[in-house]
Amino acid sequence: MTKKPLVLHTEPTTFGQQLWDDLEEIAEVVHMPETTDREQFIKDLKGKYSECVAIGRGYITNHRVGLFDEELISHLPPSVAYISHQGAGYDANDVAALSKRGIQLANCPGVVSAATADTNVFLMLGAMRNFDSSRRNLEAGMWPTTGSGAGSKIGISPQGKVLGILGMGAIGREVRDRVLPFGFGKIIYYNRSRLSPELEKGCEYIDNLDDFVAQADVISINCPLNKSTFHLVDDALFSKMKEGVVIVNTGRGAIIDESAMIKHLRSGKIRAAGLDVFENEPYVNTELLQFENVLATPHVGTSTEQTFYDMEKLVVDNIRAGLTTGKVLTLVPDQKFEDFGL
Numbered sequence: 001m002t003k004k005p006l007v008l009h010t011e012p013t014t015f016g017q018q019l020w021d022d023l024e025e026i027a028e029v030v031h032m033p034e035t036t037d038r039e040q041f042i043k044d045l046k047g048k049y050s051e052c053v054a055i056g057r058g059y060i061t062n063h064r065v066g067l068f069d070e071e072l073i074s075h076l077p078p079s080v081a082y083i084s085h086q087g088a089g090y091d092a093n094d095v096a097a098l099s100k101r102g103i104q105l106a107n108c109p110g111v112v113s114a115a116t117a118d119t120n121v122f123l124m125l126g127a128m129r130n131f132d133s134s135r136r137n138l139e140a141g142m143w144p145t146t147g148s149g150a151g152s153k154i155g156i157s158p159q160g161k162v163l164g165i166l167g168m169g170a171i172g173r174e175v176r177d178r179v180l181p182f183g184f185g186k187i188i189y190y191n192r193s194r195l196s197p198e199l200e201k202g203c204e205y206i207d208n209l210d211d212f213v214a215q216a217d218v219i220s221i222n223c224p225l226n227k228s229t230f231h232l233v234d235d236a237l238f239s240k241m242k243e244g245v246v247i248v249n250t251g252r253g254a255i256i257d258e259s260a261m262i263k264h265l266r267s268g269k270i271r272a273a274g275l276d277v278f279e280n281e282p283y284v285n286t287e288l289l290q291f292e293n294v295l296a297t298p299h300v301g302t303s304t305e306q307t308f309y310d311m312e313k314l315v316v317d318n319i320r321a322g323l324t325t326g327k328v329l330t331l332v333p334d335q336k337f338e339d340f341g342l
């Protein structure tokens with residue numbers, strides 16, 4: 001009997017245990033112990049994982065063994081052909097280093113969009129209305145002495161305001177669809193390229209980032225993190241924004257230069273922020289969390305049972321497709337099947 005290919009799952013299994021069990025029909029699946037750290041992982045890649053063909057990994061893997069950067073990729077055994085990443089954002093993997101090794105990288109586009117957009121809208125309204133500050137003041141027992149809203153600053157309504165969506169991919173468009181009934185005066189977007197009129201749905205494309213930020217009352221960050229978006233929102237760009245701008249980020253923390261954001265929160269230029277992602281997760285600058293006008297959540301954009309299951313399913317489907325056809329289903333956009341002679 002020929003040996004089944006070894007598949008390594010480095011992420012905790014959440015709702016998809018059956019999917020991994022079913023994969024055992026065609027593969028030997030090994031779930032990495034949660035106590036494995038980077039040093040142990042590198043040892044195991046040379047030992048018990050040395051014939052591994054595919055790896056299912058994700059965000060929690062970063063906390064366990066760190067990024068799949070050039071150094072870690074150099075330790076992957078030659079047998080590795082597929083990495084299936086659990087998440088739409090795949091910035092934790094060095095795509096160039098994987099491509100050089102001929103390793104296909106798949107991500108989870110689409111299945112995360114609804115849950116992330118829901119989170120984004122929650123943060124947008126919460127920041128515009130200072131809901132976290134009201135909650136903090138309520139818990140501090142301030143209501144009886146401070147009156148309306150337990151003393152928190154009165155918020156702003158969407159009506160008549162300009163919403164700017166930075167990155168009008170699948171998540172940005174789902175955010176747009178959810179807020180259309182809220183009555184923003186105008187929705188503008190900045191993107192790598194202009195969308196077709198059907199996808200644009202009446203939103204206005206601004207092709208210059210400085211002009212885009214100068215017009216927006218609320219800026220929603222929905223682009224991926226990569227070399228060209230790292231610190232895209234920096235001190236200089238904050239300076240070009242409107243006084244009292246509201247910032248929402250469910251993309252990646254490092255798209256914003258966090259120390260610049262703190263400076264502009266301190267000065268009051270930023271009226272409020274709704275943040276699900278941070279530059280050095282899982283560590284968050286404590287000053288950022290102390291601002292009562294910052295509504296923060298710990299990267300829970302995709303955290304629903306359904307979305308976690310759907311992501312795990314796509315991770316397994318990508319591995320299954322790789323093992324049976326030689327081609328993952330959702331290869332990341334910066335790798336092309338042609339690059340692999342497929």
Ligand SMILES: O=CC(=O)O
Pocket residue numbers: 086087088089090112301302
């Ligand atoms: O952060 C979540 C994702 O990348 O899907």
